[in-house]
Amino acid sequence: MTGKSRKTVQVIILLAILMLGVYAIVTVVMGKEGVPKEGDQVPGFKLLGSDGAVHTLDDFDGQAKVINFWGTYCEPCVREMPALQEQWLKWKDQGVEVIGINVGEDKMTVENFAQKMGVEFPVLMDPNRDAVSDFRVGPMPTTFFVDSSGRIHHIRIGQLDLETLDKQIEQLVNGS
Amino acid sequence: MSEELKGLIVNTKCECGHQNPVGTVLCEACGKPLADEAASQDILEMRYDGVARRSQKENPGVIDLVWNFFSSVKVAIYLIIMTTIGSMLGSIYPQESTFLNIDPSVYYKEEYGQLGHIYYLLGLSHTYTSWWFVLLLVMIGASLVICSLDRVLPLYKALSRQRVPKHMSFLTRQRVTLQTDVNNEGTAWVDRITPLIRKKGYRVRTDGGTLLAEKQRFSRWGPYVLHIGLIVFLLAVLARGLPGLHMDTHMGFQEGEPKQIPDTSYYLENDGFTVQFYSEEDLPDEFKGKGKVLPEKFETQAILYECEANCDLGQEPELKEVMRHQIEVNHPLNYNGLKAYQFDYDLTPTIISVSPTLVHADSGEEFGQFTLNIRNPERTYEVGPYTMTLKEKYSDFGLNAEGKPSNMSSSQNAPAFLFLIQGPDLPEDGVQYFYFPKQIDKERFQQDALNKQLGGGELRFNLEVGSMEDVELSQSTTYLNIRIDKAMPFVWVGAGIGMLGLVLGFYFQHRRIWLRVDDGKLTLGAHTNKNWFGLRKEISSILKQMDLEVDEKSLVNNGGSQE
Incomplete structure (x- = not known):
């Protein structure tokens, strides 16, 4: 083998090791920190909506998102629904989408509830708590404020009132 | 450039005329010691x-x-020592990953005190997934590859290009050497000894009065x-991180309901679960009389399906049965690398569906029967002359803080259904009926009283379940x-290759014998990578057949020191 081709082989081997090494470190370090924090990319999801269609995170690409985890059995969730609906109406034309993810209930319960409460923003269903575990949602309600690039801007655990919600969305829109 | 290297360059050309590369210790052609270090050794470092x-x-x-950094064995040893120390540190307290739901920033302090908190702050509570630990592993991998390449290629070249005549020194x-008189012409003597050496399994090459015999070079x-093997092993472990190659999750399966295994096209159904408990007399003494119930054996009749069509979320999947297996502890279902191990059970029965009959509350007249699926009910049911519309559905019925009917949780603890019944002899907008x-x-929840109230003081209907068959x-x-561990076969392949390597290296020895006869004087040198005793014995027995009595021990080259 000539000196030159030997050098090429050396460089290829070192590059391969470097790439594998970076891959290994990134996957291990990322995989461990499964708990999404403010500043992280929002986890993806693929859920059936109450409209009967499958929705993924990509469907809301480029939009600022308010992702709210709720259930009809969670009273503060029920109380904050009108505020979410109102803010959805206010901000939807400015590229903000409110997404409600129902945790663990069935379609009929969700449909009835949305109808009764006048909820018009997209509601997705997570009967097997897949999104709950990806988002590491503990107590409910939990709301993720995600900017248009998919970065988590703020995580709110507990009931939101109209004012706080408005302020958070405003920060979300202006910040991004 | 160091002085040492300069010195080496000057000496790269051997007296036999061969041009050796920088760093050569023994001439590639004739074996003459070149480096100063080697030249001063009594026994050559081979x-x-x-x-x-x-x-x-x-x-x-x-x-x-x-490249040089990773090619150093010394560096490799330091890396291994550091990794070992790291692993040891990681095993002082349990790792974060062993807990399902903790906040490590408080858990370690509460559980293990200040030391535990320091442990957490140092990041040792997730040692094995820390960047530095993985970096060490990657560096060991790099060292493994580069150390090997750096040595195996020159060694391969050297061993495949060996010249028969070697320098006297x-x-x-x-380490095994002999000089003795044979009083014979060189070529003739060599020709005579060749078949004897061959008989011992050596490959022999001769060049006039010189000879090279060699066996089991593959060792x-x-x-x-x-x-x-180790590299394949490491890569396989690394590949587990790729999506779809590795899964380790716990799932609950209700009897009779196929449930999808996430991220796969497989559905698994619990087709019956049985458990046997120890009888009181079989219990260990410490449990006797304490009312303890210990399971002796539990097993799940599992059916595995594969989705063939309509597999997307929200569609009714078409399933094809691919396997049936009785899952017991230590006897998992295993289908193409998908394994299901028995883990736990819950004997609380849950209702999947009921088929109540609508009857007149007073006369007991039956109007008809319908089947109500608890999880996925229909919106309307036609029962005899009546239409029952499902208005509300609860999985865990209760009254909320405002006293309104509401779900208390998402589990099926107390299913409840609010129907609107319309039909003959009823008010135009029907009557409401709660069914538990x-x-x-x-x-x-006093169903009858509730329904009486909803019916304006009159209880018109009842939903009755006749027998358990309904x-x-x-x-x-x-x-x-x-x-799922699809990388596992590669882990085994890696381990297998590694084992083969160990067998090659441990159970075989690369033996070489060089000899030359100059003016009736035999000079013999021999080398092996282990079992010197065996080599000396072999040489001694060959020489014996050449009428040379050589004591095995006299073949030892003490180099002036005691071996």
């Missing part, structure tokens, strides 16, 4: 046959420096084969540990 490693070169650039400074590749399928809820129950829920 590692890598004295050839230069690839990394030994003049004017090393950045790439060469990196090469022979006399082997030299053992360590490198082992390294390849569970008897205990009927009583708890109730479909899931007797139990079985919890299975679902595992």
Whole structure:
């Protein structure tokens, strides 16, 4: 083998090791920190909506998102629904989408509830708590404020009132 | 450039005329010691046959420096020591990953005190997934590859290009050596000994009065084969991180309901779960009389399906049965690398569906029967002359803070259904009727009183379940540990290659015998990588057949010191 081709082989081997090494470190370090924090990319999801269609995170690409985890059995969730609906109406034309993810209930319960409460923003269903575990949602309600690039801007655990919600969305829109 | 290297360059051309690369210890052609170090040794260091490693070169650039760093065995040993220490530190307290739901920033302090908190702050609570630990592993991997390449290629070249005549000082400074008079012409003597050596399994090459006999050279590749195995092993473990190659999750399966295994096209159904408990007399003494119930054996009749069509979310999947298996502890279901282990169970029965009959409350007249699926009910049911519209559905009925009917949780603890019944002899907008399928809820929530109130003081209907045949129950829920480890075959291949390497290296020895006859004087040198005793014995027995009585011990080259 000539000196030159030997050098090429050396460089290829070192590059391969470097790439594998970076891959290994990134996957291990990322995989461990499964708990999404403010500043992280929002986890993806693929859920059936109450409209009967499958929705993924990509469907809301480029939009600022308010992702709210709720259930009809969670009273503060029920109380904050009108505020979410109102803010959805206010901000939807400015590229903000409110997404409600129902945790663990069935379609009929969700449909009835949305109808009764006048909820018009997209509601997705997570009967097997897949999104709950990806988002590491503990107590409910939990709301993720995600900017248009998919970065988590703020995580709110507990009931939101109209004012706080408005302020958070405003920060979300202006910040991004 | 160091002084040492300069010195080496001057000496690279051997007196036999061969031009050796920088770093050569023993001339590649005749074996004459070249490096000062080797020249002063009484017994030659035969590692890598004295050839230069690839990394030994003049004017090393950045790439060469990196390469040289990883090609050093010393560095490899330090890396291994550091990794070992790291692993030890990681095992002082349990790792974060062993807990399902903790906040490590408080858990370690509460559980293990200040030391535990320091442990957490140092990041040792997730040692094995820390960047530095993985970096160490990657560096060991790099060292494994580069150390091997750096040595195996020159060694391969050296061993495949061996010349038969060797320098006198090469022979006399082997660990097994002999000089004696044979009073014979060189070529004739060599021709005579050749078949005798061949008989011992050696491959023999001669060149006039010189001879080279060699056997089991492949044993030299053992360590490198082992390294390849380790690299395959490491890569396989790394590949587990790729999506779809690895899963380890726990799932609950209710009897009779196929449930999809996430991220796969497989569905698993619990087709019946049975558990046997120890009888009181079989219990260990410490449990006797304490009312303890210990399961002796539990098993799940599992059916595995594969989705063939309509597999997307929200569609009704078409399933094809692919396997049936009786899952017991230590006897998992195993289908193409998908494994389901028995993990836990719950014997609380749940209602899947009921088929109540609508009857007149007073006369008991039956209007008709319908089947109500608890999880997925229909919106309307036609029952005899009546239409029953499902208005509300609850999985865990209760009254909220405002006193309104509401779900208390998402589980199916207390299912409840609010119907609107319309039909003959009823007000135009119908009457509402609450139905609790569970008897205990009927009583708890006073179904009849409630319905009387909803019916304006009159109880017109009843929903009655005649017998248990009208109730479909899931007797139990079985919890299975679902595992997919598609990288596992590669782990085994890696381990297999490694084992082969170990066998090659441990159970075979590369033996070489060089000899030359100069003016009736025999000079013999021999080398092996282990079992010197065996080699000496072999030589002694060959020489005996040549009428040379040589004591095995006299073949030992003490080099002036006691062995």
